[in-house]
Amino acid sequence: MALTRRYLHLLRPVFSARLLTTASTSPISIETSLPFTGHNIDPPSRSVQTSPHELLSFFRDMALMRRMEIAADSLYKAKLIRGFCHLYDGQEAVAIGMEAAITRKDCIITAYRDHCLFLGRGGTLLEAFAELMGRKDGCSKGKGGSMHFYKKESGFYGGHGIVGAQIPLGCGLAFAQKYSKDDNVTFMMYGDGAANQGQLFEALNMAALWDLPAILVCENNHYGMGTAEWRAAKSPSYFKRGDYVPGLKVDGMDALAVKQACKFAKEHALKNGPIILEMDTYRYHGHSMSDPGSTYRTRDEISGIRQERDPVERIRKLILAHDLATEKEMKDTEKEIRKEVDEAIAKAKEIPSPDPAELFTNVYVKGLGVEAFGADRKELRAVLP
Amino acid sequence: MAASFGVSSAAVQAVKSSASPLPSPPVIRSEARPISGRINRSRKAGKIATHAVAARTENPASAASKTGHEVLLFEALREGLEEEMERDPRVCIFGEDVGHYGGSYKVSKGLAEKYGDLRVLDTPIAENSFTGMAVGAAMTGLRPVVEGMNMGFLLLAFNQISDNCGMLHYTSGGQFTIPTVIRGPGGVGRQLGAEHSQRLESYFQSIPGIQMVACSTPYNAKGLMKAAIRSENPVVLFEHVLLYNLKERIPDEEYVVSLEEAEMVRPGKHVTILTYSRMRYHVMQAAKTLVNKGYDPEVIDIRSLKPFDLHTIGNSIKKTHKVLIVEECMRTGGIGASLTAAINENFNDYLDAPIVCLSSQDVPTPYAGTLEEVTVVQPPQIVTAVEQLCR
Numbered sequence: 001m002a003l004t005r006r007y008l009h010l011l012r013p014v015f016s017a018r019l020l021t022t023a024s025t026s027p028i029s030i031e032t033s034l035p036f037t038g039h040n041i042d043p044p045s046r047s048v049q050t051s052p053h054e055l056l057s058f059f060r061d062m063a064l065m066r067r068m069e070i071a072a073d074s075l076y077k078a079k080l081i082r083g084f085c086h087l088y089d090g091q092e093a094v095a096i097g098m099e100a101a102i103t104r105k106d107c108i109i110t111a112y113r114d115h116c117l118f119l120g121r122g123g124t125l126l127e128a129f130a131e132l133m134g135r136k137d138g139c140s141k142g143k144g145g146s147m148h149f150y151k152k153e154s155g156f157y158g159g160h161g162i163v164g165a166q167i168p169l170g171c172g173l174a175f176a177q178k179y180s181k182d183d184n185v186t187f188m189m190y191g192d193g194a195a196n197q198g199q200l201f202e203a204l205n206m207a208a209l210w211d212l213p214a215i216l217v218c219e220n221n222h223y224g225m226g227t228a229e230w231r232a233a234k235s236p237s238y239f240k241r242g243d244y245v246p247g248l249k250v251d252g253m254d255a256l257a258v259k260q261a262c263k264f265a266k267e268h269a270l271k272n273g274p275i276i277l278e279m280d281t282y283r284y285h286g287h288s289m290s291d292p293g294s295t296y297r298t299r300d301e302i303s304g305i306r307q308e309r310d311p312v313e314r315i316r317k318l319i320l321a322h323d324l325a326t327e328k329e330m331k332d333t334e335k336e337i338r339k340e341v342d343e344a345i346a347k348a349k350e351i352p353s354p355d356p357a358e359l360f361t362n363v364y365v366k367g368l369g370v371e372a373f374g375a376d377r378k379e380l381r382a383v384l385p
Numbered sequence: 386m387a388a389s390f391g392v393s394s395a396a397v398q399a400v401k402s403s404a405s406p407l408p409s410p411p412v413i414r415s416e417a418r419p420i421s422g423r424i425n426r427s428r429k430a431g432k433i434a435t436h437a438v439a440a441r442t443e444n445p446a447s448a449a450s451k452t453g454h455e456v457l458l459f460e461a462l463r464e465g466l467e468e469e470m471e472r473d474p475r476v477c478i479f480g481e482d483v484g485h486y487g488g489s490y491k492v493s494k495g496l497a498e499k500y501g502d503l504r505v506l507d508t509p510i511a512e513n514s515f516t517g518m519a520v521g522a523a524m525t526g527l528r529p530v531v532e533g534m535n536m537g538f539l540l541l542a543f544n545q546i547s548d549n550c551g552m553l554h555y556t557s558g559g560q561f562t563i564p565t566v567i568r569g570p571g572g573v574g575r576q577l578g579a580e581h582s583q584r585l586e587s588y589f590q591s592i593p594g595i596q597m598v599a600c601s602t603p604y605n606a607k608g609l610m611k612a613a614i615r616s617e618n619p620v621v622l623f624e625h626v627l628l629y630n631l632k633e634r635i636p637d638e639e640y641v642v643s644l645e646e647a648e649m650v651r652p653g654k655h656v657t658i659l660t661y662s663r664m665r666y667h668v669m670q671a672a673k674t675l676v677n678k679g680y681d682p683e684v685i686d687i688r689s690l691k692p693f694d695l696h697t698i699g700n701s702i703k704k705t706h707k708v709l710i711v712e713e714c715m716r717t718g719g720i721g722a723s724l725t726a727a728i729n730e731n732f733n734d735y736l737d738a739p740i741v742c743l744s745s746q747d748v749p750t751p752y753a754g755t756l757e758e759v760t761v762v763q764p765p766q767i768v769t770a771v772e773q774l775c776r
Contacts (some may be wrong), residue, residue, distance in 0.1 A: 134752050
């Protein structure tokens with residue numbers, strides 16, 4: 001929601017902005033299509049409080065995320081983005097639903113499939129594309145790349161390449177929140193592949209031991225790169241694997257279900273300590289741009305999910321069913337989004353690469369250089385080639 | 386000092402008196418003399434591959450002779466793996482997506498179909514544990530080959546590699562041998578980001594009890610893979626992300642390459658350039674320029690990162706009296722740093738100039754292409770360094 005508000009003041013009054021400004025914030029109640037399943041906990045109600053404004057902003061934000069990822073695909077094929085690029089299309093509902101339930105003071109930390117979460121936390125398209133293309137105005141100055149998006153002021157802690165390593169970090173964020181008694185929570189996100197990492201269970205034990213306000217969110221897209229969940233995990237019921245930590249299974253393709261679950265989880269975590277949320281979701285792309293994504297799953301499976309469970313389509317249907325906007329208005333919104341994304345890419349392409357001197361900055365905090373000094377500590381010996 | 390020379394010949398002795406009941410092909414020495422007697426299973430009767438130097442595609446003689454077959458480096462690795470799995474049923478593979486997926490760099494493609502899901506085991510993403518599992522299996526006699534999808538992921542298994550893999554043979558008073566091979570792609574690639582561009586040879590080199598080798602051509606990749614699997618010691622085989630698609634003609638007949646020996650890439654007399662893995666290619670590129678400028682560099686691919694082949698290196702230094710090390714490790718604590726110390730200790734009298742070591746910058750590898758390029762050593766720097774050394 002805040003994401004769209006950010007754009008509102010930048011856009012000249014066009015269809016969707018008018019649509020959003022005039023959209024009502026009066027509550028409407030919608031039932032999630034699937035019930036929640038609880039482990040050692042009573043699941044929340046299926047009835048979610050939302051509003052026309054929220055639904056329209058869900059649509060806009062998810063469509064924007066979808067468009068950004070598709071554009072990133074093209075940029076990668078055009079070799080403007082290099083290295084590893086892990087796309088999130090199909091999983092947008094998790095990012096959007098979560099944002100709707102929390103504040104910017106709550107922390108989110110995730111792994112390398114982080115572009116959309118960055119956007120959800122208030123990152124701009126320009127920062128995202130600039131970083132993906134390795135330009136100096138990227139969110140990490142072009143030094144991090146696709147797997148290292150961060151936004152400290154909005155509580156987005158990245159952006160991590162090594163599977164599972166972000167979970168103990170998240171535990172630390174939650175620890176600090178408990179330490180400062182600031183009534184905020186941490187959402188630490190990981191995939192079904194990472195769910196088999198030992199460090200997850202270590203972190204889980206500690207979070208439970210000390211009642212940390214930690215919410216572990218397993219984005220179960222059913223494949224750890226090329227390995228299906230049932231080939232990697234004895235028990236693919238990730239929400240149950242916390243054992244003594246309660247869990248909730250959520251339809252991760254339903255933004256409203258995600259919102260409800262995250263709201264519920266936040267209340268729980270602040271009172272009772274950690275909880276696991278398993279988001280049943282799906283990624284349309286392969287694991288990364290280097291993986292076709294079709295050697296271990298059928299095209300029928302992918303198109304089947306796209307037809308039946310696509311998160312953006314769901315919200316579109318809801319909006320149309322409740323007469324909150326017309327088909328034309330929604331199509332116009334999508335056209336605007338496309339234009340926005342194209343403009344951001346064009347601007348990002350103009351940004352230069354980082355200056356070579358940037359190689360040595362941010363290795364340490366200022367004061368301790370990377371340049372090697374001579375024996376008298378004054379003469380600079382290591383120089384850039 | 387004698388010990389460093391002794392390692393090389395001791396290893397040779399071990400091969401000669403190997404208790405393995407399985408037949409062994411000739412071990413190729415860098416002086417191009419085959420040493421052990423029996424030639425078995427040669428598909429070409431009486432023909433042995435005697436060149437430790439990679440058959441270069443620019444060499445018209447070897448291209449014209451048309452013996453052997455052309456492979457890409459990852460295929461050579463696969464051939465080595467497959468031949469060893471065929472030869473010894475105790476050899477198995479552990480790793481992420483090595484089985485059904487065929488390996489993220491296709492090194493194990495087709496092997497799961499051939500040998501089954503237990504011998505080519507698709508592990509969950511649990512590096513620490515499956516590396517430990519490999520060590521445990523090795524303690525009972527299996528010979529697992531562990532793949533780190535990227536070497537950097539094996540940092541999660543550091544304890545298992547260091548304490549269990551490296552030290553168990555010693556702490557058990559010799560009761561257990563750990564014949565594991567730990568392999569995977571590492572090094573700085575094309576904008577893979579800091580965490581996926583690591584050079585673990587820096588970190589592992591202090592671990593007592595392991596051997597480390599780095600392959601750089603399809604020929605030595607296959608030879609080193611086979612040698613590593615046959616070795617009773619734990620061996621870490623460093624491959625490089627950018628070298629998997631190198632093409633070369635390799636012999637049809639079976640061959641194994643020595644784990645402890647360096648490879649003479651280009652004999653010369655003005656300066657000894659020591660390098661390994663991807664930097665070998667930057668060095669050879671610089672060598673072209675240097676030759677045009679009238680220099681005659683001797684290029685040695687050290688291949689064995691632990692222990693160093695100080696015999697080959699020493700002979701070269703005694704000839705040229707100048708050393709340039711070109712490595713991809715960072716300046717601090719890398720292979721170059723150790724090699725510099727070892728050469729200074731052993732061959733100080735033969736040096737006419739201080740050793741020059743060109744390494745990567747001590748920074749996390751940046752994503753931006755321009756910055757990444759500046760992080761690693763580039764051919765112009767190598768040319769400049771040689772010119773300065775030879776002044």
